[in-house]
Amino acid sequence: MTEPGLNKTTFEAIVEYNPNALLVLGGDGNITYSNQKGETLFGYSKNELKGQPVQLLFPRHFDNQSQFRKMFFEGADTRRELTASKKGGTDFTVETGLTEMDAHDGAVILLSITDITDRVNREATIKKQLTELKVAGNYLEQLAYISAHDIKNPIITLDDLVNELLRSKDLKADDMQLLKMQQKVIAQMRKTNKGINDILKLRQGLLVKESADSGQMTLGAIIGNITDTLRADIENTNTSLKVNLNGLSDIQFPYLYLQSAFYNLITNAIKYRKPGRDPLITFDANRIDERTYRFVVTDNGLGFDMATNKGHLFGIFKRFHPKIEGTGLGLHIVKSIVDAYGGEIVVNSEVDKGTTFDIILKNPILAQ
């Protein structure tokens, strides 16, 4: 089988020093040979590997031979992306390729294994950056919207008012009308100012997102911060805030983004309370699985009509109670935060009964 110029020793060296791990498996699926890279990749010596079933290296995928064969020989392509385990149990991601061949002493399987941890990490980084880009794009869209609605609008009207004012002078309009117009000019100025403030708030929302990865805090501390900040409001409005963390008080979360979302929901619950009824707000935290958490915020406030508002509950400038001061940004920010972390938010509300926000999201910080 040797090519001209390449002797058997050279061929053996090509296998032994191949940059990919190469394993030879017997017909029974036990390892009969590993090259050097196989040793360094998995942390076992050649002797330790010899005679071991191949599932030792892929315990997350199969624990017996037939599963192994089924996995590889189903479909035309025998290349797979798998989680492998080093000696000691550390997982890493590999790409495997496999060939079955007839050797002179019976059928053997040649398994080639490449460590693709770096590639997988790079892909994860790109995915994360794409998500961030999407969020940033979303904010930009909102910014354009705010510019059009909250700043452009008052300026157009201001311009129109001033034109009318000047025209009225020519026409010697009565003083009451002039006074009324002057008052409206001032009111428009204030709206312009408020529009600028809203843009600053939106920018703040973006900063919250940017710093989401920078710091972590326990759930207990996050809720503590919010209740401290809102203490005066809670006392002034006679609000009962019942917090049930259900043993999750010590779990670490990226604090700034969660804090911002919960803060918005709890301040809304206080702000849109039902007159004549003491606000009762509950905050419940539950763990669904290792990474997934559920947070439910319930109030007994004004509520809103679900039928009328369906489909655009979280739209920018969506306001349910025009007579109560607000920017229509709060829920939009909550939704953007939940979206950014691939979570879901569901709202249920009934007029005069109250509102429930149900959030499910994955904690990017793995619990210790």
Place this chain on the structure above:
Amino acid sequence: MSLRKVLLIDDDDAVNFLNRRKLKDFDPECEVIEAIDGQEALNYLAETDSCPDVILLDLNMPGLDGFGFLKKYEEMGKCCNESRVFVFIVTSSLREEDKVKAVTSGLVNGYFEKPLSENQIKIINRLFSN
């Protein structure tokens, strides 16, 4: 024939105030009704005995917004079935999809960018009078 009655729907009372003046300048006899959102306008339409000739409608409003109003207005069926009620959007929205959505709703007779000019009032009057 000239505009007898116009319903203004805008959350900004300064816009309603200015449009009222412009309409009155155009025709002092014109009756002008103001509403701060879609719901207030619907309440008025439900109660009134005479439908307005023209409705000037803003799109972005807290409470019931312009599109919400159009939907309920059609459902209510009271004035929109009268071929003589003309609806004009008067908005600062730059979103092309808003324009397409409004114009294709079948309920809208025109789409203007704010602010409403004297010339646009003349156009509205001419469309209405034809």
